[in-house]
Amino acid sequence: MSIDWKQYDPNGFFDELIASPGEARHPAGPLIDYLSELDAKELEARRQMAEATIQEMGVSFTVYTEGGNIDRAWPFDIVPRVIGAKQWKRAEQGLRQRLKALNMFIDDLYNDQQIIKDGVVPAHIIEKSKNFRRECIGMKPAYGVWAHICGTDLVRDGDGEFYVLEDNLRVPSGVSYMLENRAITKRVLPELFERKDIKPVHNYPARLFDTLVAISPRRVKRPEIVVLTPGIYNSAYFEHAFLAQQMGVELVEGSDLVVGDDDCVYMRTIAGRERVDVIYRRIDDMFLDPDVFHKDSVLGVPGLMRAWRAGNVALANAPGAGVADDKVVYAYVPEIIRYYLNEKPRIANVKTYLCDDPEQQAYVLDHLDELVVKPANESGGYGMLIGPHSTKKEQAQFARLIKENPRNYIAQPTLSLSTAPTLVSKGKVEPRHLDLRPFILQAKDTYVTNGGLTRVALRKGSLVVNSSQGGGSKDTWIVNGEE
């Protein structure tokens, strides 16, 4: 028995591959035809092959548990997600525009604060922000760019349009999984790559390298670039190692670096100390430098902020870039785009209610059972209330939290996240909800990945796609053709 696409029912949600019962969306046509030729046994064989490949490639992520850290194989669904190139082009332009404006905004906040003076965003946006760093005031990073690497979360609502769910401007992860997903799919479904129009994703590490070279403070032919990881027990260690390897640069931990009396950063090598020009840091601001932030951090490098402020080393992303990662700032991004670029936003925000506005708060408190409430500064899907799936008790708890600290909460309508066919058991395909995280690089030039990392909620009906909470992933194809 092969898949009967007439029986596939996305239950009213926008489906990425299937337009109506038995009928594929245009860009997904060849994929659906191909899958229809495979019987249940063959599909299962391909799934097992993917599993074995992941094991052999050692693609893993770390889950923190009470009993210690577990290295889990990366959960992967073999059915790719397909997006038409024209539609992607629009999303890509929207992302470029958004990042440009966000970087201008961050640069403004740490310098003239013109946007506040002009009354476009309220002053409390920085006064009460957990991610505004006074230590960064007056800094002027190269090209005015603070967030060099960004992983924006996009969702598709019932209307099939892309919306920005959140901007991850601190240390977004997942890009290595995007690359590995493609590598796995090429091994498992090689026949499909005979079609020539699937846009490649493999040039990301090279573009990342170019971005990092561009921000080197020393104009030398070969600036020394390093990836700074918290170490092997970090959940994204796999990715840190992967990117360092792909770029051909050193992977370092804080203990490998030292700041000299000359305010330059050096790494400890077999030949002695070597000057470092650019640090792609994968540790949070607060752990970067125990002299300035958390005193007991052993992950960072004492004196690193001193070196950065002296202009002797570039940090990507720049410290303090997370100020624009706040979900309250998020609500203002359309205004921010209009203010700096005098353009209409090309990619929309999800409707967002700010709880520190009395009217909006009243609406949120009245509709807790319908809305998703999020803390302003958490990531990874923690500390959220998903209204329709919540109990009265949880709603009451969130009502209290919101009233106590309105600045710290926003609310959004529950989205009808799009679905895509996902292999759920032996040869059986069902719709599962998903999102998309493209990666955007910015320094001298801007680069957007072809597609990105598609994360899928593997549990039926679930909207939570985070890998730490039962999410999986899919390869993402940008192909020619429109729906």
Add this chain to the structure above:
Amino acid sequence: MLSKVAERLYWTSRYLERVENTARLVSVYDNLLFDLPREIDISWYNLVELNGAQALFEERYRVRDERNVVKFTLADDTNPSSMLSSLMLARENVRTTRDVLPPDSWELINELRIFAAANIHNGINRSARYEFLDHVIKSCQQINGLMNGTMSRDASWQFLRIGRNLERVDMVTRLLDAGAVAQIQGEAETNMAISQVIWGNVLRSSSADLSYRRTMRSAITASDVADFLLRDPEFPRSVRFGLGDMRHAVTRLPHGKAVTGQIDRLLKAVENADVSDLAAVGFRDLLNEVQLDLIDLHQSFGETWFSYDEPEVA
């Protein structure tokens, strides 16, 4: 190159070499015990003694039989030098040096670990032991071959080379020592000339039997085997070759001069060794000294490269 990465590479190749050596040792022993006359008491327990792991073994097992020794040597995760432990450690080191090793090396070592862990019962039970160990040995050779064929001869390569040679030299001296002990015990217990069997076994444990034949063109005698394994200039597992290769590697590294003197002294000691009577006290003392010098050498590597740092300029 980062000091820490250098140290991990050095350990990667040491552990990898140890995995291969351990697998070969058990495989050769398996064969050997079929060949020995029944009254000769060369037991599996020699493998434990060879690795100097008697105390740990006694803690874990009461009976010194084949099953326990093989389990201890191949599979026991409380034994830090068991084959599986070494493989895990090799994998951890590759995992943390992926950025300087050929991408496929990570995949290969992962495959090997998955295979070894899933099939370890085949190593413990006798019927499929040979096939199992053969697969492990071939996989190690595949990884070494990959590195050999694709890596630049930069600092990374030199540290792999140093680690591999140190482990090899260490193993050969252990094998020679075990041979000498077996010879002494065997002669005490029986009049039979078991020398051939013992020293043939030592050669096979070093994959040296055919090279020995071609080079020495003589029957297997204790003195000739010791001479070959200590001093042959061409055979890649001889002590002399290993030390020479190590010497060449360190001169390609910054501050390498700090350790060449030590290596030269070792080379000289090996050159002057008296191999006429292996049962004599002098021979075993020499092996013991070489072992101690190797430990010193390991420490010097650490001081020279792995914890290297200049004092702050005042």
